[in-house]
Amino acid sequence: MRPARAVIDLDALRSNYRLARELGGGKALAVVKADAYGHGAVRCAQALESEADGFGVATIEEALELRAAGIRAPILLLEGFFEASELALIAGHGLWTAVASDWQVDALATFETSAALTVWLKLDSGMHRLGLDAAAFRAAHARLAALPHVADIVLMTHLARADELDSTRTHEQAALFAATTSDLPGQTSVCNSPALLGWADVRSDWVRPGLMLYGGNPLPHGSDLTARLRPVMNMRSKVIAERWIDAGEPVGYGARFVAARRTRVGVVAMGYADGYPQFAPNGTPVVIDGQAGELIGRVSMDMLTVDLTLHPDAGVGSEVELWGGRALSLAELAPRCGVSAYQLPCAVKRVRREYVGG
Numbered sequence: 166m167r168p169a170r171a172v173i174d175l176d177a178l179r180s181n182y183r184l185a186r187e188l189g190g191g192k193a194l195a196v197v198k199a200d201a202y203g204h205g206a207v208r209c210a211q212a213l214e215s216e217a218d219g220f221g222v223a224t225i226e227e228a229l230e231l232r233a234a235g236i237r238a239p240i241l242l243l244e245g246f247f248e249a250s251e252l253a254l255i256a257g258h259g260l261w262t263a264v265a266s267d268w269q270v271d272a273l274a275t276f277e278t279s280a281a282l283t284v285w286l287k288l289d290s291g292m293h294r295l296g297l298d299a300a301a302f303r304a305a306h307a308r309l310a311a312l313p314h315v316a317d318i319v320l321m322t323h324l325a326r327a328d329e330l331d332s333t334r335t336h337e338q339a340a341l342f343a344a345t346t347s348d349l350p351g352q353t354s355v356c357n358s359p360a361l362l363g364w365a366d367v368r369s370d371w372v373r374p375g376l377m378l379y380g381g382n383p384l385p386h387g388s389d390l391t392a393r394l395r396p397v398m399n400m401r402s403k404v405i406a407e408r409w410i411d412a413g414e415p416v417g418y419g420a421r422f423v424a425a426r427r428t429r430v431g432v433v434a435m436g437y438a439d440g441y442p443q444f445a446p447n448g449t450p451v452v453i454d455g456q457a458g459e460l461i462g463r464v465s466m467d468m469l470t471v472d473l474t475l476h477p478d479a480g481v482g483s484e485v486e487l488w489g490g491r492a493l494s495l496a497e498l499a500p501r502c503g504v505s506a507y508q509l510p511c512a513v514k515r516v517r518r519e520y521v522g523g
Contacts, residue, residue, distance in 0.1 A: 170400075177397045190368060196220070196221040253278075256278045264286050264305065281314065290322040383506065427474075
């Protein structure tokens with residue numbers, strides 16, 4: 166069996182969820198969209214269900230996968246419904262839905278059901294992606310509150326620049342949200358991962374941890390709080406071949422690495438088709454049998470190469486950690502490779518997942 170794998174630490178996942186809930190001071194919606202950022206939505210939701218207040222997904226397909234796996238906790242469709250016909254499934258499976266457009270309000274107004282629906286009404290406070298402006302938001306709230314099948318309305322918005330700690334935008338958005346909703350009934354939801362970790366004065370009844378749930382730091386620098394995050398995914402594989410090359414000889418496509426001295430090259434079963442960044446530069450740190458090592462040569466679809474010269478005991482079968490565990494964190498690896506910490510785990514595919522920590 167090919168040795169490339171992602172080891173998922175469910176104890177770390179639960180620890181990160183508890184931190185998010187502690188920082189938020191209220192309820193926390195665990196965001197498991199995009200297959201839990203590449204970690205496996207069903208297994209992550211099962212690991213959290215006994216303590217999570219609810220889950221957030223992007224699509225109804227993701228929600229139905231969780232329901233089919235036996236997840237009974239509340240599930241919010243963060244993007245809402247895309248067609249009015251989905252409302253029957255939302256009602257039938259007890260899902261919560263975001264509402265961010267007038268047409269969705271119209272669809273709910275004409276929908277007939279005996280179910281009691283929970284709606285998360287979204288204000289566009291400055292993200293300018295999904296959401297209603299202040300006037301339309303208040304009008305929609307009045308319409309929804311008058312519908313007999315809408316039992317609960319949560320007031321929500323999304324922060325656009327909470328990962329920029331020197332930006333005034335987060336306080337501006339929070340102020341607009343407060344001004345728009347101050348006299349409206351309903352719980353609130355504002356905080357995402359960067360707001361929880363970087364903006365202690367911005368809080369809401371519901372928080373929506375995403376990247377931090379998986380141990381990723383969404384902020385540009387570390388802090389005492391981000392130090393409490395535990396990496397959930399550890400990408401690992403093994404050396405499957407090794408060879409010596411002389412000084413002046415290249416490795417891999419494009420001869421991006423040329424040996425400056427006689428070099429022992431280890432070939433690792435991990436490539437960009439598995440989710441490892443294709444353009445990770447020479448010298449990107451890895452961990453070889455527990456010792457610091459480095460990547461050499463261009464990452465190919467199925468393989469990458471590492472320098473084994475200073476690892477005399479390493480060879481075929483040696484364990485190589487590529488991120489998580491003792492290797493680089495997502496926040497450290499991503500900028501080296503010109504990608505974001507969000508993108509790395511979401512790109513993981515083909516590798517088998519191994520779950521530890523129950």
